[in-house]
Amino acid sequence: MHSPEHCFTRFTADISGYELPTQFTFPFYYTPHPLCVMAAKQLQQHLLAQTDFEHDFGLVNEETGRGKMFGVLLVKSPQGELGFLSAFSGKIADQNLIPRFVPPVYDMLTDEGFFRAETDAINAANAEYKTCAANPELADLKAQIQADRAAYQQEEQTQRQVMIDGRAARKRQRQQGEQTLNADDLKILLDELGKQSVAEKNVLKYLKQAWDEKLATKEARLAELEQQLAHLKEQRKTLSNALQHKLHKQYRFLNNHGEARDLVDIFADTTNPIPPAGAGECAAPKLLQYAFKHGFKPLALAEFWWGVSPKSEVRQHKKFYPSCNSKCQPILGHMMQGLDVEPNPLAENWAEDKELEIIYQDDAMVVVNKPSGLLSVPGKTIKDSAYTRLQAMYPDVEGPFVIHRLDMATSGILVFALTKRANKSLQKQFMARDVQKRYMALLEGVLNEPEGEISLPMRGDPDDRPRQLVCFEHGKHAETYWQLIDVKDGRSKVYMYPKTGRTHQLRVHSAHHMGLNMPMVGDGLYGEKANRLHLHAEMLELDHPYSKERMVFQAECEF
Template identity: 50%
Template sequence: MSNFKNVLFHPINQPKELSLPKQFTFPFYYEPHELSVLAAKDLQNYLENQTDFTHNFGLNPEGQGLIIGKMFGIMVVQKNNRTIGYLAAFSGKLAERNDLKGFVPTVYDTLDPRGFYKIGERELNELNRKIEKLEASQEYLIAKKNLQCSIEDYHTELRTLKATIKQKKGERKELRESNKTNLSKEAYENLLEDLKKQSIHYHFRLKDLKEAWRKRIALAESNLKEIQISIDALKEKRRLQSASLQRRLHEQYAFLNANGEAKDLLEIFKQTTIRIPPAGAGECAAPKLFQYAYENGLKPITMAEFWWGASPKSEVRKHKQFYPSCRSKCEPILGHMMQGLDVEDNPILEFNSKSEPLEIVYEDDYLLIVNKPNEFLSVPGKTIIDSVQTKMQQYLQHSSGPLLVHRLDMSTSGLILVAKNEKTHKNLQKQFIKRSIKKRYVALLDGVIEQQQGEIDLPLRVDLDNRPRQLVCYEHGKPAKTKYTVIGVENGKTRVYFYPITGRTHQLRVHAAHQDGLNTPIFGDDLYGTKGARLHLHAEYIKFEHPVTQEMLEVVSKAPF
């Protein structure tokens, strides 16, 4: 690939036996076409050997600077003369640049020093410097301190005086009570009059204190406000300029589709639930590839994206592995850009309803345990209704249930506990909350691990950019713990038992794949590993106390793999 940096259309030597795909890739769930794999290998060969730019992907222990892995994309395209080649792109910027030779350009170059965005950015930075200077000035800091001290001193004096008033009030009460019978009527009336004057005296003392401090605090506030007005004016100017700059930037990202229609980011995201384009929208590899193809009369044939570099701390990303386009930023954009293209259907929506009944491995008058097949929902989804829940509703038409006590991921097979009535459901749920119900999963990992047993403790939260994927997050994640034991190794793959202590979404899948977990994804994991015929994860064992008989019930369903 010595000529890589001099061209944007990179020829592919298409094997005669390799035909073009009939439809373009559905970018959010796919298996790379063989042509995409060829193109990706060509690009990866360049990345391994290039000397055109310096970027620390974290692959070289001697690399300098911040480690930043990157998503790269390739799109196989066809010229009018039917010549096949591919385009290459990277997400965001690479080596602090947008314009590396050999890669398609960004839709708008935010790094161009002569462009309006960089000019506007410099103006905002200047406003920030002015604001910071004012906020750090001695005059401003002293004014803030004076106001703060005035308020604190006022409350201190107020508390002291109120305590004195309360004390004096008690003393006056005691004098009134103790002298009722000791003094003559005239002397007692004189005493009451004197006590009344004392009460009035303290009333006015309190009023005078409040008024004096009101004036002092108002003066301190006025002194601070003089400077604060200037700061607030600069902040408002910054806000307006920033909003204007962001809007103008969004308007520059005008994306074409196969019909030749253009829409900018504001139009595209106006129809979404978030309405405002997220940061970095339009800077991913896929939109760049589509845009260049359309602008240059190239027909998109197929595409794929892969990760290059060390795994990040939060996400599961493996070097050279293919991944789908991101949801939050790319789905609305690509939804527009693919209009006019013949695109594969979303495989997730290609759901075959299971007409045969589910396998029931245990049943009595109070509960049952069903063996859920893989790629079958536990409860109805947004677009797919058929599920364990609906199957059980059909099966137990005259029961006050069924009530699923827990769930399994769609891709996971195995045992699900179903209650036939509310009382049984509540009892079993309490056992789950107390973690007295014991579950065991069996999984086949896509590789060999050294440690024979252990515990994984990695908190998880949803990846807001790529639902339903999960991230490891120590700041906002929920606790997630898993114990594991290796059973054996077979054909380069490790069979393990998983014992989940908590029950987070995708917990076992992330704990297996993440670099701080087992660093070995479950075989066939389409989200955190490499897609296969199925996810090799099965809930094979459950043990719990029967809600009615109080006997310990153990049920086993051997893994089908």
Template identity: 50%
Template sequence: MQMIEPCFTRFKSPIDSYTLPERFTFPFYYQPHPLCLVAAKELQDTLIKLPLSLFDYNESGKMFGVLIVKNKQGTLGYLSGFSGALAENNELRHFVPLVDDSTKAEFFKNEQKMINELNNQVILLEANPDLALKKQILAHLLSSAEQATSQLHSKNLRQRQARKARRVLAEKSLLDAEFIQLKEQLAKESVADKNELKYLKLTWQEKTIKAQQAVDSLFDVITSIKNKRSSMSKTLQQKLFAQYRFLNINQEVKNLTDLFIDTAFHNKYGVPPAGAGDCAAPKLLQYAFKVGLQPIALAEFWWGKSPKSEVRQHKNFYTACIGKCQPILTHMLSGMIIDDNPMLKNLSKDKNVEIIYQDDVMAVIDKPSELLSVPGKSISDCVHSRMKLLFPKATGPLIVHRLDMSTSGLMVIALTKQAHKNLQQQFIKRTVEKRYVALLSGCPKQLIDQKEGLINLPLAGDFDDRPRQMVCFDTGKEAQTKWQRVGFEEQNGQTLTRVHLYPKTGRTHQLRVHCAHHLGFNTPIVGDDLYGTTAKRLHLHAETLKLKHPTAGEVIEFYAAAKF
């Protein structure tokens, strides 16, 4: 479908009462501006009217974005975009186009045609009946050689055992001269057996080498074509990366290869990640810069069915992905005044750590939300640094286990090396009993029907969007959470659910993902800014902790009530 200008959309709703933001959206952590909410609602009303053929409801949904802009006449409006393609359409009416239009270029068509021709040659050669026959002959010869060699080896083994028995018997019954003569005879027989095996192996080797050469001669042609195809594909790929030229407000241009050259992904794989540059946010900004529209605010939301692995809920807003978009958007937003990155702020500097228990070898604390367990990249204030100040004579690493920055609750601190080793072993062996309390942002059907249960969803890090985790049944690590329903609560006209969570494993973000993922509760924890929506805090608290004292050995249990 051909894109019809303009992509600039005027608001249908009245917007005179809205105040414009002073800074542009920080795309990796934000609350949608009210104007973005209006634009998103208007876009969603449009999506409902789009042909169903554009959406494959057997698959997952799609990320859409809106960019509030001001045109050269000073009129406010918005641009709409989507990540990737819709039903193999990259360009749809009223949606911004791809950053890269090289698929229309003559060089792309010609080189893609040559690559396709090479691919067809490989298919034909691999399906060649002569190749199949020669492979069958080779396989038969190898099998026959192995069988014949094995049979002769077994025969020689029996003859060797017989010679040994003859030698033992002769040593007792024959005279010295006769025994010497027999030994010489047995030695000759042994040499004969070895030579027979040697010549048999050489005979079969000659036959199999000829058969292998016949197969290799055909495979060499296929390999040569494959190498040529691979080389052409890599060259075309680099040309395509070079076609992805991203603008910023100062009209400075950088291509995809340049933007990812120093990233961890490029260092690992040698190329930018698949799909980089095709997300909604870069496409929206590129179009605005290209046609001279002033970006005001940005927001992206998920539309449709949740994917199998990631946590994505219909109509929920999500930040730009770190792996694919951060290098691109860092360049594209250069020269603009944007919101501060809240992740660089120490939100817990005025919060106190409460000591629940303390003796000579250990302590138990109640960690406030938003305090790191260990130092971060940009924030040094954490449980570890505070414990070092509080217990200057303590030995060992202090930290035995961790809580997510946003999670509050009980943490055990080791004050000696011996205590640290003992306590850490208890966590490793999963003998420590932990109970968390969480408030879910809804009323899941599963919790209406059942009082307790088990969520078993393996987790793996989302390499494209750190620090998010995702459910992965192929490479994910085992993650199990036992749960109990506590009750339902009404807050601001919404029914929330309070639950107790008992993690059997301790994976990163385990409780948050198990609650938010559609195969779990499909209901994020209140205030989950990664897998749900933001609030004053994440309503997740480590409430009880039960373990053995590292030196006395008795079982001790601690409790700290949640402040929500």
């Protein structure tokens, strides 16, 4: 079922007029090759017609469905025939092995594997832990101890009040005796009062001893039960970590040189040496592994989303997306060794020959029109930026000071302070949101409303930085107002007014299915790559840092 002849798919359409790719796809930022687009469409037709599995992708009912990432790998077979391999990320219908699709790098669900046996051991440990945690004696002891402590505290307070009242009464008796009694009778009285004081203190002492003994017995038993619980929890954790490590060692990935490395080895040199959950289960590693293992020559790769959009990530039905960074980048970095891969466009300086236009400049600040492709500030590999160019242009000023930033792919207005005084004033305005900003964007799709507001909280995607997620649980408030300008050729031009300044806010609010559900043209992170991201910071309004005069700056948009 998963032999090369079963997983290799021939094109049903005529492909004679298409040129083969000259380099393998850089999977983290790419435009899919036309043959990969054809392969994806053929696979999508198969998904609509197939009867090999049942899975609700949400194509009929979005409320109940769950979408999935699929991948196609354009290959030449060992016999030199052109075709493609297909894969899905993770599992479908709780299955790893489905006809036509390549198998996983390691199948943890096979009966002969250790995964089931060790999972059973973990499940048994978990069941024992739950049984121990649900022991009624545990809850009963906690309740008894809590009640006993409350009663102890109440009785102690009562006895202390008795002692306070007794002390006051004895003081009055002593004072009265000193005035009315002779020496012998006074001595008798004082002895009696002393005995009363000792007796009251003894009552408190014995009360505390009795309660401490009572509590100690119960607390010792509670500690014993909690120690058992902690031991079972640690045992479960140890078993789970051991299984995870053992699994990671089973995932051995080949590259074009025939060299194999497991997940533990691959991630050892990364910032997080523990492989993330699901590493190796994505479509791209599965495809390359099968190709290398069975003698297919990889030519190009593409991955697309099929089905309803997830709640957090930006994913749209049939749209192509790059491979993820945290899980796939280390793995594919190894697997692509020996392949002639397209250069990383994100490591190229797209704006090397582009001019940084000065819109306004005085002693306090400089306002520029940043071209698309130029960084606002220096990056890890690319040092050319609006900031470094201004440093060179104004070598004798206190600044420039960075006030705000635009994404590398976004063009438009940027403000830099030239003095510390101006920097303080401008920073204060931005923090207080006294600065008005207007962006222009071109969206893939036709908007039917003239204007609207989007409020979707956002946070970074820990598994796929720098991408951002919509997250109602942990995200930060993000709000955008938009106005429709024009509709032409199936695209909508809009003004966007960010009321907050989250990373990629306008891009996510445009592309996410709970936002406008229309990615910006050329958005390689949340839509499809083009010649540029069609997002431009077109207008900015602020108070001059010295004169406090309200100023409006505009930069004409090129799209």
